[in-house]
Amino acid sequence: MKNISLALIYSLLLSCTGQESKLHLQNIKEIISLKDAPYNITDEGDGTKSNCGDLSPEFINKAKKVLEQRKFQFPDENTFSQKILDIFSFNLKDYKNSIIALRPAMFPEVVIKENKFIFIQDADAEEPEFINPDLLYHFNSYVFYNTPVSYVWLQTNNSNLLYDLVVYYGYNKDKKLVESVFKKFDFNNLSDMEQLIFIDSGGYKKLKKQIFDDIETIIYKGKVEDFSYAKEGNSYLRIGDIISKISSSPKEYFEPEKTISYLFERELRVGIQGDIESYLNKNPKYKSNLEKNNFYDLATLKSYVKYIYQKENNTNFIIQDSDGYTNLRKDKNSSSQILQKINTGEKIEVLDQNGD
Secondary structure: OHHHHHHHHHHHHHHHHHHHHHHHHHHHHHHHHOEOOOOOEEEOOOOOEEEHHHOOHHHHHHHHHHHHHOOOOOOOHHHHHHHHHHHHOOOHHHEOOOEEEOOOOOOOOEEEOOOOEEEOOOOOOOOOOOOOHHHHHHHHHHHHHOOHHHHHHHHHHOHHHHHHHHHOOOOOOOHHHHHHHHHHOOOOOHHHHHHHHEEEEOOEEEEOHHHHHHHHHHHOOOOOOOOOOOOOOHHHHOHHHHHHHHHHOHHHEOOHHHHHHHHHHHHHHOOOOHHHHHHHHHOHHHHHHHHHOHHHHOHHHHHHHHHHOOOOOOOEEEOOOOOOEEEEEOOOOOOOOEEEEEEOOOEEEOOOOOOO
């Protein structure tokens, strides 16, 4: 009986050891599969490069002490990771780096994973650290706790950082901030508009759909369902230009056809039909692609394509008459009442042809 027990224990030990080995190998594979932070190494412009991953421990400790002296409450790991994802659209779990720059810039926002705060410098502060204690505290306080006092301080002293949270990163949870940014945003500027609605995602430009929702809600005060009604506003008129850019360089964009469809949906909601009509006429396969993809669940686009859009055909003609005009008559005979004279060169649409 003792021998059987010892054998059983030995087999259990082997089993547990084997399981631990498998888990260890799995952890190694997960670490290997993690990516390097894409913006850690930046070119200063004069040929020299800097690596945020090599940020001095003295810098980090000095910044941490500043926050501690201000009684900043460092978030727990889950809150920290989730806030970085919500605000900066950056999933820390995808990267193996302990220090991560969130964008390419001279003084980028830098995540310090071990200490759970964002290291940020001020170009106007004293060298070599460029640390502004107020900026460091209020930025972290706003990002992780949406502190009203910190929001006011940033609006007064460094509003560009708040502007970039919306325009560059696509953060929209704080509607007060979004409204403030929209008030001074130039919707007529195509390059600014593209930066507002697209974010870099793995080397592709990906549409920030949440920002489009805010444009519709904040600027246009709600959705428009009536096809015949078009609201005024240059930001929606500019959508056609964005669609043209995607069409000319589809490889630069994430899911280009789906993105174009979403933009058409937004145009149609405010009554703009010219762009989608022209696109369908020039791209005959687009309609069948929409049907295959169930119109990407875009209800307004589906209704327009199925029930409103009429494909161009050969019913469009141009008047050619040696007299310089043609009579449009009430009935199909030369003695009936003349309703209108149509000049040579004018386009007409023929609704029906039969007889002479």
